[in-house]
Amino acid sequence: MPTAAPSLQWKPAQPRRLRAILARLRDAYGRPVPRAHRAPIDELILTVLSQNTNDRNRDVAYTRLRERFASWAEVRDAPVAEVEEAIRPGGLAPTKAVRIQEILRAIGDDDLSWLEDAPLEEARDYLQELPGVGRKTAACVLLFAYGRPDIPVDTHVYRVGSRLGLFRPGASFNEAHDEMLRLAAGASPYEAHVALIRHGRRTCTARAPRCWECPLLSLCPYGKARTKAR
Numbered sequence: 001m002p003t004a005a006p007s008l009q010w011k012p013a014q015p016r017r018l019r020a021i022l023a024r025l026r027d028a029y030g031r032p033v034p035r036a037h038r039a040p041i042d043e044l045i046l047t048v049l050s051q052n053t054n055d056r057n058r059d060v061a062y063t064r065l066r067e068r069f070a071s072w073a074e075v076r077d078a079p080v081a082e083v084e085e086a087i088r089p090g091g092l093a094p095t096k097a098v099r100i101q102e103i104l105r106a107i108g109d110d111d112l113s114w115l116e117d118a119p120l121e122e123a124r125d126y127l128q129e130l131p132g133v134g135r136k137t138a139a140c141v142l143l144f145a146y147g148r149p150d151i152p153v154d155t156h157v158y159r160v161g162s163r164l165g166l167f168r169p170g171a172s173f174n175e176a177h178d179e180m181l182r183l184a185a186g187a188s189p190y191e192a193h194v195a196l197i198r199h200g201r202r203t204c205t206a207r208a209p210r211c212w213e214c215p216l217l218s219l220c221p222y223g224k225a226r227t228k229a230r
């Protein structure tokens, strides 16, 4: 099943369209409550652990890592096999263990607190230059650790946004990030991120989106085409 909206006649959306979508999702699921900010390095490592797994396994891996080692310096300097063993419940442990240690070596003694006040582009570029850190991970750190206005586009946000026609058909994840930032003018970046993920998990699922009961149906080209076809 295609995941995106029909490509014909696609035009860039306006910010008011995203605001209308968020208003409906707020009515359906409630307003997302921002969680307390974590320290930047904590958030960064947590996000690395979240890759290709669910929140529960990520949290188990993170908790085990923090319990096993007293500091990030200890994680950095430990035998990689010990880090790997600690994070095994999070999946892809061999890859993630190496990546975490590479990141911690690249950061050195920096606590990353300066990223809170650095120009957004500069902060994003710095994070993306760390080993294995891409646009989504950088956006997670900026949004969740500092409350900075960036919007991580994961597979749920990308799928839901594509079906709603927010992204150009075939847009890269990088382009989708830029588009979300443009569309989120006047909206809460945190709400935009969390609301689209919730919707992607609960209603606009990858294989069987429940368009007939979706509060966004009248705003959704993909849903309209799909419900009309049956």
Ligand code: SF4
Residues within 6 Å of the ligand: 160, 163, 164, 203, 204, 205, 209, 210, 211, 212, 214, 215, 216, 217, 220, 222, 223, 224
């Ligand atoms: S109508 Fe709703 S569930 Fe269906 S594709 Fe659009 S956003 Fe997803």
